Amino acid sequence: MDKNSKIYIAGHRGLVGSAIWSRLEKEGYNNLIGKSFDELDLRNQQATSDFFKEEKPEYVFLAAAKVGGIQANDEFRADFINDNIQIQSNIINSSYNNKVKKLLFLGSSCIYPKNCPQPIKEEYLLTGELEHTNEPYAVAKIAGLKTCAAFNSQYGTNYISVMPTNLYGLNDNFDLSTSHVIPALIRKFHEAKIENKLFVEVWGTGKPKREFLYSDDLANACIFLMKNINYPDLKTHVNIGTGEDLSIKELAELIQKIVGYSGDIKWNTSKPDGTERKLLDVTKINNLGWKAATKLRDGLTKVYENYG
Secondary structure (H helix, E strand, O other), X not given: OOOOXXXXXXOOOOHHHHHHHHHHHHOOOOOEEOOOOOOOOOOOHHHHHHHHHHHOOOEEEEOOOOOOOHHHHHHOHHHHHHHHHHHHHHHHHHHHHOOOOXXXXXXXXXXXXXXXXXXXXXXXXXXXXXXXXXXXXXXXXXXXXXXXXXXXXXXXXXXXXXXXXXXXXXXXXXXXXXXXXXXXXXXXXXXXXXXXXXXXXXXXXXXXXXXXXXXXXXXXXXXXHHHHOOHHHHOOOEEEOOOOOEEHHHHHHHHXXXXXXXXXXXXXXXXXXXXXXXXXXXXXXXXXXXXXXXXXXXXXXXXXXXXX
16 A cells, blocks of 8 residues: 555545555555545445546545444444445455555444453354444444455455444544433533533443543554554454443543543443453554554544534
């Protein structure tokens, strides 16, 4: 992949895609392609096929997906499985039909069983039952990585899959009905501070532990893998994370301090916690030559400064 290579970032306006786009631009790549949803509905097979035939990208970062937090995943189960399978299937097929040199598929750590041994190794995939709330999304992502592996096996393609941990970053979604935990907490604490509210309500018990990765770090990892690591070197997908986690309670208290909110936190224990713990084993990606660089407090501070 050289500076003039034609590179398509599917989902270039999302949290991950925008970080990849920005990083590539900073590194001097000057032939980037991106299409908004209004310009190209990737669920449409014919439209996606026509786009690939016209543009003929050499490299593809498949970061486009329908995403959301616990509430959105549980309420819109059909949309999450159907939209994501359509998007990734259309892009992978079109990449093969138009001789894309290399594709990187972005999955999610929710592909792993609910009661997985910790930290979670790549080989734990499909060894147990999935978490119910995000099962449709997880099944779609498993289908995506298995599709990439099947194309590699049958056609000799170079499609690699990465499974990042929970993400946060500068271009996050702060809509409380669809957002993930970090942007939701930042918005809740910020609005509570501005409106002088006595408390902020947070879902669950605060006991589950989570790992969080800054989106710029994920972008760096994806570009590192695209430039240096091919499918024969991986054989299967690779985890991307920090190798460190903390409880949701600790996360909420950290964000509360960064925002400067002095009220109380009230835990709504009638709402679901999700998986008890989800920490990725990042030995494989570390041994390949990449490690996360951004400390959680530093990343959260950047996000809040940009939001506030």
